[in-house]
Amino acid sequence: MRTAGNTGGPGGEGASFAPVRCGVLCEDCRVRAVAVCRAMGGPALDELEAITTRIRLAAGRTLFDEGDPADGLFTLTEGVVKIFKMLADGRRQITGFLLPGDFLGLAFFRSYAYSAEAVTDALLCRFPRDRFMALLERHPALEKELLSRASSELAAAQEQMLLLGRKSAKERVASFLLALARRHPGAGAAPVPLPMSRYDIADYLGLTIETVSRELQAARASGVIDLPDRHHFRVVDRQRLLAAAAL
Amino acid sequence: MRTAGNTGGPGGEGASFAPVRCGVLCEDCRVRAVAVCRAMGGPALDELEAITTRIRLAAGRTLFDEGDPADGLFTLTEGVVKIFKMLADGRRQITGFLLPGDFLGLAFFRSYAYSAEAVTDALLCRFPRDRFMALLERHPALEKELLSRASSELAAAQEQMLLLGRKSAKERVASFLLALARRHPGAGAAPVPLPMSRYDIADYLGLTIETVSRELQAARASGVIDLPDRHHFRVVDRQRLLAAAAL
């Protein structure tokens, strides 16, 4: 039997745990990702927990690869996960960074259309595909929630296409920082975590690491942002950052 | 009362018709877009027809604009429609070309996240949002079909992100031609219609019209494709076109 979380990738250690009972999942949901809970829907929650496996994924580890049989669906409860597609020669495009509460693996095909890898140590809930689908039949509310999520993901994808197709390097970086700041729960002036590497940022924005670094330094030099360390930034001048993003 | 199909845009003429009965919609579905029919689901068909309005849209006319209140959903039964987003300064990114059978306007928000405009003369079926949603409640099969569509659109969007973020101009044009050829029902050697302008192609691929033109001419000159006229092409050497697309 195939278990997610140990499909290769150097370093780190993936481990899958036995199914957990209501309390644990619910706690996690309520505490860490209210959205997940809502997705599950009240009545479906018990049934969902019965088919849940918890996955712990160390930073850098692969959850699944593009083309793998899509036998599982996931929700992220802790950490950051990136999903990406690759070309034969190694060029990579990261199509999204997932945060706690996000769904993952919603593929209505035989195999995953993209790869998923942990950016930081991550915690996920895994649902076997067939059992989840059966559950979907009995709970239209759950299906509605999934449709809603797919729809908003589609909107985000279109926004990203606009960025990749039509924005300059400066605009891409500014847009990225604003999106991160928007998703970050903290207050305005607090430092926003930047958990991904420059490689990841570059592959998300369709740039090179050098260009990302230059644009970040330029934004810092012009006083738009502050970079306390490599993995945090602070929005200093929101107006100018917004202007730079060409929204 | 607001009717789609006359929201501005120069030239052409949009017209909305009275609701049509079963026979007409069904005919259209069966003949032109089997996928639409399947989407509707057997039992839901009668109810769906009762809330259907047919829309005829002349080439170049706007169906709706980004930000408009999303009070309608559509299926395209004839023609080609483009959906796009724009930046404040006029830069445009076309995020998709829709063909007969495609769904449109699936926004679970208050307003459309993108604009839609006819590339060629087009025929659509319009469903009022609230009545369609109510219908969705009673027909889970329809909801499942929508989820399936949203899911495959998402996969297509990710593929396009890979193209926009990581492919060269040559690879983008080659990928575009292959995608068109794949969707075209005709046999291998038949000329494939290229209904959109060079402007549209450029804005879909994140390039300029000049670059698109140059790449098309280069592909023709190297014997990979044939360009009988401005709005048709023929795949001459499929292997080399595939190689050029960097799939």
Added chain:
DNA sequence: CGTGGCGTTGAGGTCTTTCAACGAGAGTGG
């Protein structure tokens, strides 16, 4: 027959990439 939109082609410019070197920090092993 003039006009305007669209597509093609050429020449030059620019933004981003490529290539290269260097510094900082973490982990390793002596």
Added chain:
DNA sequence: CCACTCTCGTTGAAAGACCTCAACGCCACG
């Protein structure tokens, strides 16, 4: 505790891919 190494990030200089600007031909339309 201190080299040593490796990865990541930054910075500079040169190269290149695509864009911008411009001119021209074609065709539909009035």
